[in-house]
Amino acid sequence: MKDLLAWDQTLFKDSELFELDHVPEHFLHRDAQLQSLMYGVRPALCGARPLNCLCIGSPGTGKTTAVVKVFEEIEKHTPKVVPVLVNCQVNSTKYAVFSQIFKKLIGYAPPVSGVSFKKVFNEVAKYLVEHEKVLVVALDDMNFLFYENEVNDVLYSLLRAHETHTGARMGVIAILSDTGVPHILDPKVETVFLPEEVRFPQYTKGEVRDILSSRAKLGFYPGVLDDSALDRTAEHTFALGDLRVGIDLLKRSGLNAERRASRTISLEDVESAYEKSRLVHLSYMMRSLKEDEKILLGMISEMQQANSGELYEKFHLQTSLGYTRFYELLNKLGALKLIDTDFTGKGSRGRSRVVTLRYQADEVKARL
Structure with a gap:
């Protein structure tokens, strides 16, 4: 019986470490990216305008965490620089973005209606000038500003503020998920944005294992997760290329083991947890479509399984979009690891493709 967990015992030393929004104290394998971001922000520490940065990489590669870590450092060291992280998925209009900035600077949100954007903008710029502060705005998930056609207005307002308000200093860190579809900015915005590009490559299999091992050591009691269970977790995570899947998988595997009153996580616990955890990736990806x-x-x-030719005909019939756009969308869904496309060797010049879903059809439909 001593091998069984008592009803009031737990495998989790610190369950907070397995929450998807947890910012780890030791942020592994992203030193170069942190250095680049600090380099971009450094001018602000001397009262000058920071360099704009563009953080780009697949979802789940540590972009947001890196920016949060840099912002924590800034807030520890100086009150002269005000960092604001705006979630563009939630705040996808110019007014919503500036409301978040206003709230951070002035301490309360402006009214949702009845106040013009110009007034909110003027208050923000005036505050910065009067208090001699420099603003660094991180636009997290900036893809959503492209989808809403707001991106040019938002960037233009931030980056040209000094022209209407002498002494207003603002910089932008854009966090963009690389989804295989190019995002094009207006040339007049491009010329004032000119960001330093900070690339976040996919973690290697070894790095994934390393990060999950570190999280497990801190989050579970000793001996809960052995090497075989860790390796299986890392394999699943690496296959989807999204670290969030692995963190959720650790948590669910631990809960599965507790349900069995076991003191250790088995491979079966990992496998049955994976059925749910892999949907973390699906949900995140589908929110961005x-x-x-x-x-x-x-x-x-x-x-379920379609030939790309017949799929295009159906798609064109419903949307009247052309083949080039269809091809782009197919590539994007592939890059997001939602579908697989394999060339069959049939068709003109052997280029016909078979398209298959990587998830259960009902899982996808439920999220559509």
Whole structure:
């Protein structure tokens, strides 16, 4: 009986470490990216305008965490620089973005209606000038500003503030998920943005294992997770290329073991947890899809397995979009690891593709 967990015992030394929004104290394998971000922010510490930065990489590669770590350092060291992290998925309009900045600077949010954008903007710029503060705005998930066609207005307002308000200093850190579809800015915005590019490559299999091992050591009691269970968790995480899957997988595997009153996590615990954890990736990816991408994914989930030619005909019939756009969307859904596309060797010049869903059709439909 001593091998069984008592009803009031737990495997978790600190369950907070397995929450998806937890910012780890030791942020592994991203030193170069942190250095680049600090380099960009450094001018602000001397009262000058910071360099703009563009953090780009696949989802789940540590972009947001890196920016949060840099912002924590700034707030520890100087009150002269005000860092603001804006979640563009939630705040996807110019007014919403500036409301978040206003709230951070002035301490309360402006009214949701009845106040013009210009007034909110003027208050923000005036505050910075009067208090001699430098603003660094991180636009997290900036993809959503592209989807809403707000991105040029937001960046233009931030980056040209000094022209209307002498002494207003603002810099932007754009956090953009690389989804295989190019995002193009207006040339007049491009010329004032000119960001330092900070690339976040996919973690290697060894790095994934390293990060999950560190999280498990701090989050579980000793001996809970052995090497075979850790390796299996790392394999699943690496296959989807999204670290969030692995962190959720550790948590669910631990809960599965507790349910069995076991003091250790077995491979079965990991496998049964993976059925749920892999949907973390699906949910995150699907939140970022635009309307025509959802239509195409819906068609693929109806057909289960489709030839790209017949899929295009159905898609064109419903959306009247051309083949080039269809091809881009197919590539994007592939890059997001939502579908697989394999060349069959049939068709013109052997380029016909078979498109298959990487998830259960009902899982996709439920999220559409």
